Amino acid sequence: MKGVFEAENLAINSASPEPDPQKRPASILVHACCGPCSIIPLKTLLKGEAQVSGFFYNPNIHPYSEFKKRLEAVKTLAGYLSVDVICNDDYRPSGFINGMKASVSPGLRYPQKGERCSYCYLVRLEETAKAAKANGFDAFSSSLLYSKYQDHEEVKRLGVDLGEKYGIIFYYEDFRAFWQEGVEESRNMGLYRQKYCGCIYSRLERHSEKNKARKAVAG
Numbered sequence: 387m388k389g390v391f392e393a394e395n396l397a398i399n400s401a402s403p404e405p406d407p408q409k410r411p412a413s414i415l416v417h418a419c420c421g422p423c424s425i426i427p428l429k430t431l432l433k434g435e436a437q438v439s440g441f442f443y444n445p446n447i448h449p450y451s452e453f454k455k456r457l458e459a460v461k462t463l464a465g466y467l468s469v470d471v472i473c474n475d476d477y478r479p480s481g482f483i484n485g486m487k488a489s490v491s492p493g494l495r496y497p498q499k500g501e502r503c504s505y506c507y508l509v510r511l512e513e514t515a516k517a518a519k520a521n522g523f524d525a526f527s528s529s530l531l532y533s534k535y536q537d538h539e540e541v542k543r544l545g546v547d548l549g550e551k552y553g554i555i556f557y558y559e560d561f562r563a564f565w566q567e568g569v570e571e572s573r574n575m576g577l578y579r580q581k582y583c584g585c586i587y588s589r590l591e592r593h594s595e596k597n598k599a600r601k602a603v604a605g
């Protein structure tokens with residue numbers, strides 16, 4: 387079984403060609419990293435014939451207050467779009483951090499972007515693939531394919547590998563072209579929009595960038 391499906395003709399607005407129903411999976415579980423990034427993937431897939439559900443599994447998010455905000459945003463979006471969403475709201479960040487540290491190069495005090503992100507994508511996509519298989523979906527995908535801040539090719543590579551490993555289709559589509567549309571829709575919906583990627587390291591990096599910018603302005 388080929389573990390990836392690529393859509394070339396995507397109907398996201400009336401000017402685009404209609405999707406070919408023969409080329410779409412009948413049911414799909416879409417990993418939702420947050421509310422704003424899930425809008426375009428979910429709305430796009432809902433335009434086809436597929437039964438679409440969301441899946442919230444993001445043990446990377448730090449701290450708990452942020453985790454709750456993103457979880458609520460995904461639930462709010464699911465309400466707007468009338469889609470079911472399976473939520474794993476069991477917050478266990480230590481398992482994620484320990485797993486990440488074990489997966490990156492030894493001897494580093496601070497896991498670097500790239501290496502740490504590969505692990506982060508892997509655990510979230512793998513849980514989605516397993517949940518899709520266990521719940522009888524034909525395919526799985528991820529809102530990570532929408533974000534222009536993620537390593538798109540790495541997400542795709544991992545999705546394909548996991549599709550082959552678990553015997554389920556990885557639905558691939560490059561949703562990044564609709565970045566601005568997703569941003570505007572999230573604002574119109576009043577969804578919570580986060581200021582950093584998610585993990586404690588990305589939060590620290592964000593603070594450090596802000597401090598540098600402040601010092602530069604202060605001269």
Ligand code: SF4
Nearest residue numbers: 503506583584585588
């Ligand atoms: S920067 Fe983002 S993708 Fe990378 S490890 Fe942190 S939360 Fe995950």
